[in-house]
Amino acid sequence: xxxxxxxxxxxxxxxIGAARASAGECEAAAQVGRRIAEAGAVLxxxxxxxxxxxxxxxxxxxxxxxxxxxxxxxRSEANDYVDVAIATGIGEARNAVxxxxxxxxxxxxxxxxxxxxxxxxxxxGTPVIGFDSWELRRRGEPVVGVRPxxxxxxxxxxxxxxxxPPA
Amino acid sequence: xxxxxxxxxxxxxxxIGAARASAGECEAAAQVGRRIAEAGAVLxxxxxxxxxxxxxxxxxxxxxxxxxxxxxxxRSEANDYVDVAIATGIGEARNAVxxxxxxxxxxxxxxxxxxxxxxxxxxxGTPVIGFDSWELRRRGEPVVGVRPxxxxxxxxxxxxxxxxPPA
Amino acid sequence: xxxxxxxxxxxxxxxIGAARASAGECEAAAQVGRRIAEAGAVLxxxxxxxxxxxxxxxxxxxxxxxxxxxxxxxRSEANDYVDVAIATGIGEARNAVxxxxxxxxxxxxxxxxxxxxxxxxxxxGTPVIGFDSWELRRRGEPVVGVRPxxxxxxxxxxxxxxxxPPA
Amino acid sequence: xxxxxxxxxxxxxxxIGAARASAGECEAAAQVGRRIAEAGAVLxxxxxxxxxxxxxxxxxxxxxxxxxxxxxxxRSEANDYVDVAIATGIGEARNAVxxxxxxxxxxxxxxxxxxxxxxxxxxxGTPVIGFDSWELRRRGEPVVGVRPxxxxxxxxxxxxxxxxPPA
Numbered sequence: 001x002x003x004x005x006x007x008x009x010x011x012x013x014x015x016i017g018a019a020r021a022s023a024g025e026c027e028a029a030a031q032v033g034r035r036i037a038e039a040g041a042v043l044x045x046x047x048x049x050x051x052x053x054x055x056x057x058x059x060x061x062x063x064x065x066x067x068x069x070x071x072x073x074x075r076s077e078a079n080d081y082v083d084v085a086i087a088t089g090i091g092e093a094r095n096a097v098x099x100x101x102x103x104x105x106x107x108x109x110x111x112x113x114x115x116x117x118x119x120x121x122x123x124x125g126t127p128v129i130g131f132d133s134w135e136l137r138r139r140g141e142p143v144v145g146v147r148p149x150x151x152x153x154x155x156x157x158x159x160x161x162x163x164x165p166p167a
Numbered sequence: 168x169x170x171x172x173x174x175x176x177x178x179x180x181x182x183i184g185a186a187r188a189s190a191g192e193c194e195a196a197a198q199v200g201r202r203i204a205e206a207g208a209v210l211x212x213x214x215x216x217x218x219x220x221x222x223x224x225x226x227x228x229x230x231x232x233x234x235x236x237x238x239x240x241x242r243s244e245a246n247d248y249v250d251v252a253i254a255t256g257i258g259e260a261r262n263a264v265x266x267x268x269x270x271x272x273x274x275x276x277x278x279x280x281x282x283x284x285x286x287x288x289x290x291x292g293t294p295v296i297g298f299d300s301w302e303l304r305r306r307g308e309p310v311v312g313v314r315p316x317x318x319x320x321x322x323x324x325x326x327x328x329x330x331x332p333p334a
Numbered sequence: 335x336x337x338x339x340x341x342x343x344x345x346x347x348x349x350i351g352a353a354r355a356s357a358g359e360c361e362a363a364a365q366v367g368r369r370i371a372e373a374g375a376v377l378x379x380x381x382x383x384x385x386x387x388x389x390x391x392x393x394x395x396x397x398x399x400x401x402x403x404x405x406x407x408x409r410s411e412a413n414d415y416v417d418v419a420i421a422t423g424i425g426e427a428r429n430a431v432x433x434x435x436x437x438x439x440x441x442x443x444x445x446x447x448x449x450x451x452x453x454x455x456x457x458x459g460t461p462v463i464g465f466d467s468w469e470l471r472r473r474g475e476p477v478v479g480v481r482p483x484x485x486x487x488x489x490x491x492x493x494x495x496x497x498x499p500p501a
Numbered sequence: 502x503x504x505x506x507x508x509x510x511x512x513x514x515x516x517i518g519a520a521r522a523s524a525g526e527c528e529a530a531a532q533v534g535r536r537i538a539e540a541g542a543v544l545x546x547x548x549x550x551x552x553x554x555x556x557x558x559x560x561x562x563x564x565x566x567x568x569x570x571x572x573x574x575x576r577s578e579a580n581d582y583v584d585v586a587i588a589t590g591i592g593e594a595r596n597a598v599x600x601x602x603x604x605x606x607x608x609x610x611x612x613x614x615x616x617x618x619x620x621x622x623x624x625x626g627t628p629v630i631g632f633d634s635w636e637l638r639r640r641g642e643p644v645v646g647v648r649p650x651x652x653x654x655x656x657x658x659x660x661x662x663x664x665x666p667p668a
Contacts, residue, residue, distance in 0.1 A: 007417030008402070008409050042418070067418055068342070073434040073458075073592060075342050076500035083341030084376070084401055084418045087434040090427070090591040091574060092267075092287055093260035100259075100407040100421040112312070115303070116286035120259055123279035124407075136282070137302040145279070166410035174584035175569070175576050209585070234585055235509070240425060240601040240625075242509050243667035250508030251543070251568055251585045254601040257424040257594070258407060267574040267588040291574075333577035426601075426621055427594035434593075446624035446646070449637070453617035454593055470616070471636040479613070 007065075009166075011041035013159045014102035016118070017051025017133075018111040025051055025109040028131055028152045030058030032106050035156030037064020044069065044102045046094070047078045047085055051108050056081030069098045096120055104163025106155045107133040107146065118146060127162035131155045176333075178208035179234075180326045181269035183285070184218025184300075185278040192218055192276040195298055195319040197225030199273050202323030204231020211236065211269045213261070214245045214252055218275050223248030236265045263287055271330025273322045274300040274313065285313060294329035298322045341399075343500075345375035347493045348436035350452070351385025351467075352445040359385055359443040362465055362486045364392030366440050369490030371398020378403065378436045380428070381412045381419055385442050390415030403432045430454055438497025440489045441467040441480065452480060461496035465489045508566075510667075512542035514660045515603035517619070518552025518634075519612040526552055526610040529632055529653040531559030533607050536657030538565020545570065545603045547595070548579045548586055552609050557582030570599045597621055605664025607656045608634040608647065619647060628663035632656045 013036045015029055033055035036043050043059040045052040047068020056066040060081045068082035073089030088094040095113060099105065099120045104127045107118055114133070121128045122145045130146040137143060147162075149155035180203045182196055200222035203210050210226040212219040214235020223233040227248045235249035240256030255261040262280060266272065266287045271294045274285055281300070288295045289312045297313040304310060314329075316322035347370045349363055367389035370377050377393040379386040381402020390400040394415045402416035407423030422428040429447060433439065433454045438461045441452055448467070455462045456479045464480040471477060481496075483489035514537045516530055534556035537544050544560040546553040548569020557567040561582045569583035574590030589595040596614060600606065600621045605628045608619055615634070622629045623646045631647040638644060648663075650656035 007400075008412045008419035012409070065418070066341075067420075069420065074500050075346070075435065078342045084399070085342035085435070086401075086403065086420055086431065088422075088431045089434040090260065090424070090431070090594050091263065092290065093257065093263040093424070093591050095263075095283075095287075096258065096260040097420065097422045097424070100423040101409065101419070110305075112286045112290035116262075116283045116290065119279045119283035119286060120262075123259065123283065132306060135304040135307075137304060138277075139299060140302075166408050174567075175579045175586035179576070232585070233508075234587075236587065241667050242513070242602065245509045251566070252509035252602070253568075253570065253587055253598065255589075255598045256601040257427050257591070257598070260424050260591070264587065264589045264591070267590040268576065268586070333575050424594065425597065426624065427591065427597040429617075429621075430592065430594040430596075444639075446620045450596075450617045450620035450624065453613045453620060454596075457593065457613035457617065466640060469638040469641075471638060472611075473633060474636075 011160065011163055011165050012044050012102050013041050013163060014044040014098055014105045015051065015055035015108060016045065016098065016105055016110060016114050017108040018114060019048045019050040019052065021050035021109055025132070026054035029054035029108045031152035032108065032156045033058030034062045035153055036160070037062035039160050041160060042067060044098060046070070046098055047082050049079055053079035053081060069094055069101065099124060099126060102126065103165050104129065104159040106131065106159050109133055127159065129155045129158045178327065178330055178332050179211050179269050180208050180330060181211040181265055181272045182218065182222035182275060183212065183265065183272060183277060183281050184275040185281060186215045186217040186219065188217035188276055192299070193221035196221040196275045198319035199275065199323045200225030201229045202320055203327070204229035206327050208327060209234060211265060213237070213265055214249050216246055220246035220248060236261055236268065266291060266293060269293065270332050271296065271326040273298065273326050276300055294326065296322045296325045345494065345497055345499050346378050346436050347375050347497060348378040348432055348439045349385065349389035349442060350379065350432065350439055350444060350448050351442040352448060353382045353384040353386065355384035355443055359466070360388035363388040363442045365486035366442065366490045367392030368396045369487055370494070371396035373494050375494060376401060378432060380404070380432055381416050383413055387413035387415060403428055403435065433458060433460060436460065437499050438463065438493040440465065440493050443467055461493065463489045463492045512661065512664055512666050513545050513603050514542050514664060515545040515599055515606045516552065516556035516609060517546065517599065517606055517611060517615050518609040519615060520549045520551040520553065522551035522610055526633070527555035530555040530609045532653035533609065533657045534559030535563045536654055537661070538563035540661050542661060543568060545599060547571070547599055548583050550580055554580035554582060570595055570602065600625060600627060603627065604666050605630065605660040607632065607660050610634055628660065630656045630659045
């Protein structure tokens with residue numbers, strides 16, 4: 001897929017999830033990646049394995065562009081399906097960079113790293129779609145923050161619908 | 168309180184919570200700060216207002232040392248009860264620095280920024296104590312990560328008991 | 335230009351320089367960008383104006399891929415010739431990310447921000463080529479760190495020759 | 502030494518230099534640290550060995566407060582004379598935090614890491630005093646940025662004179 005002249009103005013959707021993920025989570029992430037790429041959006045992720053790798057693979061299969069924002073200082077950490085790898089060298093603080101770079105976030109499953117990204121996105125007002133992911137409660141009450149999706153296709157559709165690229 | 172020769176080897180407890188907090192949350196945070204300082208531990212926080220300011224105030228009242236790790240690049244963001252202010256200039260990514268600097272974390276109430284710190288601490292294996300704070304669920308099941316405390320005193324006690332300074 | 339399946343394994347060259355640059359510096363940066371793109375390498379930069387924009391423009395004219403690693407938290411800071419924009423939100427600390435992501439660095443002119451990137455690259459052992467840029471001395475003696483180039487073409491050639499992508 | 506109630510409003514001076522330093526450089530750094538502490542200012546540094554450790558030792562001998570801003574994510578990286586250690590976990594990007602936290606910077610000798618901090622300080626308009634440190638030239642001309650000091654005492658005096666804490 002061509003990275004066109006106004007590349008950064010295209011929609012950017014982050015797919016977040018754990019490096020150690022189940023087969024089902026990876027399948028779901030790949031499908032989200034495919035749908036994002038088919039819509040002409042850029043797939044952003046943390047660049048490592050598991051859900052991140054599956055999402056990149058799906059996007060790549062659909063001819064999309066994939067960006068991996070890595071915790072370490074060496075591009076070779078990136079999975080094989082990353083087109084553009086950013087070696088941040090800032091460790092877990094890179095989660096804030098993944099979120100800031102995306103117009104919307106789709107969480108597939110996820111461990112605590114994913115939860116930190118969900119929280120940073122919600123703080124920034126960036127839409128978060130969850131598929132089989134974290135649910136948030138405070139003082140015994142559910143907090144409406146993550147929009148739940150019933151399928152990977154719906155997750156991608158909601159992200160594309162609610163995310164807005166910068167003007 | 169004296170900052171002794173081996174200052175950084177003392178226990179460090181982070182108190183996290185929102186800049187916009189209720190009177191009750193601030194009262195609780197001040198009490199946690201007092202207890203931390205009375206135990207000779209260093210209070211770490213994000214350096215701004217609300218829960219952060221109250222925790223610093225409590226620690227200061229008990230003669231303790233307070234560290235504020237700020238998002239912006241100017242020390243004058245710090246609240247009046249911060250002894251040592253760090254102007255990180257790295258924005259929300261500074262949440263990862265607050266967590267990495269602490270041996271244990273006490274969350275008092277909290278919005279999404281607090282949730283991101285809870286998540287980063289749990290990822291790092293740092294004990295997290297919650298008072299009237301976030302509860303986590305995934306796939307309909309509660310996730311045991313944050314240890315709930317029934318009072319500010321218990322929150323401080325649990326943090327001091329379970330946190331361990333680096334060797 | 336296609337971003338191929340093993341995109342991040344391609345050579346990455348950073349072009350660094352000031353946002354306020356002379357016409358001559360911009361012309362030189364554009365030529366360096368062209369040569370980098372013609373060689374099939376990815377152009378990395380800080381994503382803003384001046385030398386950064388000119389380098390992206392040159393690379394774009396030659397059909398290349400351009401990556402802009404921004405200080406702020408909004409992709410719209412990027413210049414019009416950036417294909418992939420990373421909104422780091424970490425301020426000046428993003429200079430370390432620009433350097434870590436590149437296999438070699440070409441400095442064209444440059445102010446103090448550029449000097450910080452030169453220094454970080456030399457610390458990491460990343461080759462630095464200078465065109466009309468900083469010269470370093472310590473205790474009255476020149477320090478051989480930046481390789482001077484006599485022309486933009488030579489600068490690009492040296493960067494491509496001496497930079498090595500991660501295995 | 503007491504960390505007083507308005508701790509962060511005190512003057513903060515960073516002493517920067519290499520972890521591998523000569524005996525003479527360490528002696529100089531210790532003297533700068535002593536003078537800073539005697540003036541009631543807080544000593545800020547990168548928290549590691551060599552010049553950083555010597556500066557902390559000198560400040561400690563004079564009853565001062567020392568802050569070490571570490572690249573790694575574990576406080577135990579800190580040298581023995583650090584009172585307050587910040588475990589940033591952001592690698593070389595922490596150099597930007599050292600600089601942002603200080604009102605003035607004294608460079609003693611120094612390798613490339615030090616040069617990056619000098620550059621970031623000059624970019625921010627923070628006064629930089631050099632003792633036996635880097636000299637900067639561009640296009641064959643010296644650049645007046647680092648103020649040279651003829652002795653450690655003069656370096657500390659210049660830093661205290663020209664640095665200004667935030668209002």
